[in-house]
Amino acid sequence: EPEVTQTPSHQVTQMGQEVILRCVPISNHLYFYWYRQILGQKVEFLVSFYNNEISEKSEIFDDQFSVERPDGSNFTLKIRSTKLEDSAMYFCASSEALGLNNEQFFGPGTRLTVL
Amino acid sequence: SQQGEEDPQALSIQEGENATMNCSYKTSINNLQWYRQNSGRGLVHLILIRSNEREKHSGRLRVTLDTSKKSSSLLITASRAADTASYFCATPGGTSYGKLTFGQGTILTVHP
Numbered sequence: 001e002p003e004v005t006q007t008p009s010h011q012v013t014q015m016g017q018e019v020i021l022r023c024v025p026i027s028n029h030l031y032f033y034w035y036r037q038i039l040g041q042k043v044e045f046l047v048s049f050y051n052n053e054i055s056e057k058s059e060i061f062d063d064q065f066s067v068e069r070p071d072g073s074n075f076t077l078k079i080r081s082t083k084l085e086d087s088a089m090y091f092c093a094s095s096e097a098l099g100l101n102n103e104q105f106f107g108p109g110t111r112l113t114v115l
Numbered sequence: 116s117q118q119g120e121e122d123p124q125a126l127s128i129q130e131g132e133n134a135t136m137n138c139s140y141k142t143s144i145n146n147l148q149w150y151r152q153n154s155g156r157g158l159v160h161l162i163l164i165r166s167n168e169r170e171k172h173s174g175r176l177r178v179t180l181d182t183s184k185k186s187s188s189l190l191i192t193a194s195r196a197a198d199t200a201s202y203f204c205a206t207p208g209g210t211s212y213g214k215l216t217f218g219q220g221t222i223l224t225v226h227p
Binding site for chain 1: 146148150155156157158159160163203205207209213214215216217218219220
């Protein structure tokens with residue numbers, strides 16, 4: 001069964017460093033998302049992406065964050081200058097459609113630790 | 116209050132028993148989704164129920180939706196130790212209905 005994959009599974013970085021989290025969505029999906037989950041808290045929406053542009057973003061997704069689909073398969077989340085509070089699990093998701101059929105399928109996550 | 120709030124926050128049962136988790140939401144929705152998360156792992160999509168559906172089954176899972184009460188329930192029948200996980204409801208929203216808003220989740224522990 002097709003699945004969303006993410007790399008790396010764990011990333012440890014120093015505060016102020018740039019990180020790039022990578023995702024390969026399900027191949028026939030057209031909508032892509034990033035979410036994050038701080039330890040012990042809810043899963044929070046960061047951004048949605050369709051047709052090579054951001055569809056929607058949350059207030060968390062500030063200028064330090066960017067997303068890109070550099071080729072036909074990868075979808076990346078970049079954090080330019082990491083802060084301690086960026087430590088979280090980051091989940092990529094994809095869906096075939098929006099609206100009534102918006103089943104989103106999630107990857108296993110990247111655990112980001114900022115020291 | 117937040118969109119998509121589950122109760123109870125934690126549920127502990129014996130293998131073979133049924134587990135029922137509830138979710139309430141605030142705004143109008145076109146569907147509601149349930150996810151499972153094993154400790155420290157990714158989210159697994161369980162089931163999507165549309166706003167015009169009242170009940171949906173998938174294996175040992177039964178989901179109901181009451182749009183008049185803005186609530187949904189997830190029933191797991193004949194639970195197994197492997198069902199131990201956190202369960203979340205999620206509702207789409209935002210400008211494009213692509214943004215899922217998750218509740219805090221119910222932590223289910225099934226004792227063998």
